[in-house]
Amino acid sequence: MDLSKGIVKKHESGVTINLFVTPNSEKSKFPAGLNKWRKRIEIKVCAKAKDNLANLEVIKVVANFFNKQVKDVYVLTGKKTKEKTILIDGISENTVLKKLEESLNGL
Numbered sequence: 001m002d003l004s005k006g007i008v009k010k011h012e013s014g015v016t017i018n019l020f021v022t023p024n025s026e027k028s029k030f031p032a033g034l035n036k037w038r039k040r041i042e043i044k045v046c047a048k049a050k051d052n053l054a055n056l057e058v059i060k061v062v063a064n065f066f067n068k069q070v071k072d073v074y075v076l077t078g079k080k081t082k083e084k085t086i087l088i089d090g091i092s093e094n095t096v097l098k099k100l101e102e103s104l105n106g107l
Contacts, residue, residue: 003041003097003100003101003104004093004097005039006018006039007034007039007040007041008093008096008097008100009093010093011087013087013089013090014072014087014088014089014090014091015087015088015091015092015093015096016076016085016086016087016088017041017062017085017086017088017096017100018038018039018040018041018083018084018085019040019041019042019043019058019062019078019083019084019085019086020035020038020040020041020042020043020082020083020084021042021043021044021045021049021054021058021082021083021084022042022043022044022045022082023045023047023048023049023054023082024046024047024048024049024054025044025045025046026046027044027046028043028044028045028046028057028061029043029044029061030043030044030061030062030065031043031065031100031103031104032044033104034104038083040083041100041104043058043061043062045057045058045061049082052079055075055079055084058075058084058086059073059074059075059086062086062088063088065099065103066088066091066095066096066099068088068089068090068091072088072089072090072091073086073087073088073089074086074087074089
């Protein structure tokens with residue numbers, strides 16, 4: 001699936017990515033897969049979906065994956081759902097697409 005068609009989008013300050021979050025997982029993993037039906041990249045986090053803990057871990061895991069600081073990653077939509085759109089500031093769409101495609105290639 002072409003990630004640039006609805007999953008990863010250029011934004012005025014960086015790039016947005018549509019995610020499907022699985023909280024309370026045994027191990028945090030990003031990307032954990034590609035949900036073609038929902039048009040979202042899957043992410044697993046250990047934190048429970050309570051008191052914003054899962055959102056904070058999503059931010060931390062994504063920031064680490066892209067070698068960005070936590071302050072550069074935001075949850076734009078879906079703060080209380082499993083389907084989220086995140087924004088990564090100061091990164092190019094090509095960089096995000098390349099890194100994600102390399103990681104998703106084996107899944």
